[in-house]
Amino acid sequence: MTDITTPSRRIGSHVFLMVLLVAFLAPVVWALLSALKPANDIIRAPLTFDPSTVTLDNYIAMFRDVPIGQGFVNTGIVLVAKGAITMFFAPLAAFAFAKYRFVGKNVIFGAVLVTLMLPTIVLIIPLLLQMKEFGWVNTYQALILPGSVDAFAIFWMRQVISAVPDELLDAARVDGSGEFGIFWRVVVPVIRPGLAGLAVLTTMNIYNDFVWPVVVASSDRMATLQVMLSTLAQNITGNRIGADYATVTGELLAASSVALIPLLVLFILLQRHFINGILAGSVKG
Amino acid sequence: MRGARRRLAPYVFVLPFVVVFLVFSVYPLIFTARLSFTNWRGTGAAEWVGWDNYTYLLTNPAFWNSLGNSGVLWLLIVPVQIALGVLVAVLLNSATLRLRGLYRVAFIVPFVTPLVAVAQIWVVLFDQGYGAVNALLGVFGLPDVGWLTTSTWAKPTLALLFLWKTTGFIVIILLSGLQSINGSLYEAAELDGASKPRQLVSITVPLLRRTIMFAVVLQTLAVFQMFAEPFVVTQGGPYNSTTTAGYYLYNHITRADLGTGAANSFLLVILVMALSLFFVRLLRAKD
Numbered sequence: 001m002t003d004i005t006t007p008s009r010r011i012g013s014h015v016f017l018m019v020l021l022v023a024f025l026a027p028v029v030w031a032l033l034s035a036l037k038p039a040n041d042i043i044r045a046p047l048t049f050d051p052s053t054v055t056l057d058n059y060i061a062m063f064r065d066v067p068i069g070q071g072f073v074n075t076g077i078v079l080v081a082k083g084a085i086t087m088f089f090a091p092l093a094a095f096a097f098a099k100y101r102f103v104g105k106n107v108i109f110g111a112v113l114v115t116l117m118l119p120t121i122v123l124i125i126p127l128l129l130q131m132k133e134f135g136w137v138n139t140y141q142a143l144i145l146p147g148s149v150d151a152f153a154i155f156w157m158r159q160v161i162s163a164v165p166d167e168l169l170d171a172a173r174v175d176g177s178g179e180f181g182i183f184w185r186v187v188v189p190v191i192r193p194g195l196a197g198l199a200v201l202t203t204m205n206i207y208n209d210f211v212w213p214v215v216v217a218s219s220d221r222m223a224t225l226q227v228m229l230s231t232l233a234q235n236i237t238g239n240r241i242g243a244d245y246a247t248v249t250g251e252l253l254a255a256s257s258v259a260l261i262p263l264l265v266l267f268i269l270l271q272r273h274f275i276n277g278i279l280a281g282s283v284k285g
Numbered sequence: 286m287r288g289a290r291r292r293l294a295p296y297v298f299v300l301p302f303v304v305v306f307l308v309f310s311v312y313p314l315i316f317t318a319r320l321s322f323t324n325w326r327g328t329g330a331a332e333w334v335g336w337d338n339y340t341y342l343l344t345n346p347a348f349w350n351s352l353g354n355s356g357v358l359w360l361l362i363v364p365v366q367i368a369l370g371v372l373v374a375v376l377l378n379s380a381t382l383r384l385r386g387l388y389r390v391a392f393i394v395p396f397v398t399p400l401v402a403v404a405q406i407w408v409v410l411f412d413q414g415y416g417a418v419n420a421l422l423g424v425f426g427l428p429d430v431g432w433l434t435t436s437t438w439a440k441p442t443l444a445l446l447f448l449w450k451t452t453g454f455i456v457i458i459l460l461s462g463l464q465s466i467n468g469s470l471y472e473a474a475e476l477d478g479a480s481k482p483r484q485l486v487s488i489t490v491p492l493l494r495r496t497i498m499f500a501v502v503l504q505t506l507a508v509f510q511m512f513a514e515p516f517v518v519t520q521g522g523p524y525n526s527t528t529t530a531g532y533y534l535y536n537h538i539t540r541a542d543l544g545t546g547a548a549n550s551f552l553l554v555i556l557v558m559a560l561s562l563f564f565v566r567l568l569r570a571k572d
Binding site for chain 2: 017128148246271
């Protein structure tokens with residue numbers, strides 16, 4: 001631990017950190033507040049906020065013009081299905097890697113590492129063609145199945161489960177528990193903090209995922225929240241005429257705010273798990 | 286009976302992963318390898334064209350332009366981010382710093398916000414005529430800047446978005462690296478009369494080298510795959526100045542030029558892997 005000893009240095013570091021803090025929070029705060037301003041004021045007076053003019057007009061217009069509810073439903077379905085698959089099967093596979101010896105283990109774990117290191121973009125085109133072959137373009141299956149049973153989740157949970165004492169597992173075996181019973185009734189309760197971190201990271205990744213959804217599910221009916229937001233932005237850049245621009249900007253900020261809020265709330269409630277998840281997630285290449 | 290079940294159990298447990306791996310990684314990879322030697326456009330028969338897609342790309346200025354753009358973005362992002370990250374992490378690691386929790390949370394906020402939503406906010410904030418950033422410059426009597434409409438400023442504006450979004454994450458990684466440094470080293474340096482900046486350069490940075498290199502590799506991969514930022518904010522423009530390697534690859538898909546796209550994927554993976562290896566070597570050489 002380094003100490004910041006002299007008072008002038010201590011003040012200096014607080015000034016520096018405060019400037020950064022403002023820079024990091026400003027865009028989000030600005031967007032949340034601006035979405036509540038009359039559309040014309042957002043572009044005419046972008047730096048001021050007058051509480052007496054607060055209005056929900058941008059939100060009302062946005063909900064009228066953008067099928068954002070459908071976006072939430074689509075993202076929600078993918079989040080629940082893909083999240084559940086990863087949260088169940090990844091720790092299960094990790095359990096096998098951490099606590100069993102079996103022929104072919106190294107080869108299969110090698111496959112986990114390869115999946116981890118493969119850049120997402122290399123698989124986009126072949127996966128898209130595969131989805132066409134299956135007739136899965138613009139379906140939930142296409143959004144859910146590729147990338148489920150996440151390799152990083154296996155990698156991380158393997159480390160977590162390795163720390164569970166073998167004696168606990170053997171004791172359960174003596175008591176007549178089956179192999180799956182050991183996983184479900186002994187391992188899962190013990191690694192609950194790790195699972196919480198994984199749940200948070202998985203939620204964040206699926207909610208924010210963009211590259212694959214925009215390629216495979218860009219139809220209006222199937223667009224996830226992020227895909228829906230991305231085309232809204234293109235409307236605004238292609239459409240820069242006076243009053244129209246103000247209206248579109250207002251709706252855009254309202255839509256962005258609606259997309260931001262769930263994760264911000266989750267983050268504030270579950271800070272510690274978030275930071276653990278992110279830290280563990282940093283191992284991902 | 287029990288022994289057999291115990292031998293069989295691990296195979297059952299890893300089976301779902303293996304199925305997903307074979308169907309959605311191995312099969313597509315083999316498929317791309319073959320595809321990269323054809324001129325297939327998504328329908329009809331594929332014609333074998335040998336190395337044509339590769340030579341087409343390697344002699345195409347647009348391909349090199351996309352790599353160059355990603356290279357410039359790398360220069361604008363990674364060195365700045367590492368320097369800033371180390372400084373912030375060292376300050377946050379101080380035992381006597383107040384408000385540490387507040388700073389930590391504030392710096393992570395950008396990382397948990399959805400990139401597409403933030404990219405959109407960027408479009409509005411950096412608009413030349415109506416944006417808040419130019420309005421702020423106006424307050425100080427500075428002229429408007431065409432952040433998104435000039436090829437000079439479009440890259441720095443995207444770099445700023447990337448820096449804003451991921452620097453907090455880098456700080457957290459560096460912070461975890463710092464916490465593994467032995468505190469007695471600093472006490473010894475203190476006794477020898479070494480100043481704080483001196484300690485930063487002579488103790489912290491050398492011992493943090495592994496973590497720093499790790500962060501560099503991570504961000505190199507991310508910068509060369511950068512896609513959502515140009516897709517939402519600039520659509521690769523103006524004048525292709527923000528057509529990153531990742532965005533250029535995506536353009537092949539929209540043009541249904543799948544053979545070329547497949548070849549481009551492989552070239553990009555080779556480049557990214559080579560860069561990562563280079564940085565890992567750099568780390569090893571000094572160890």
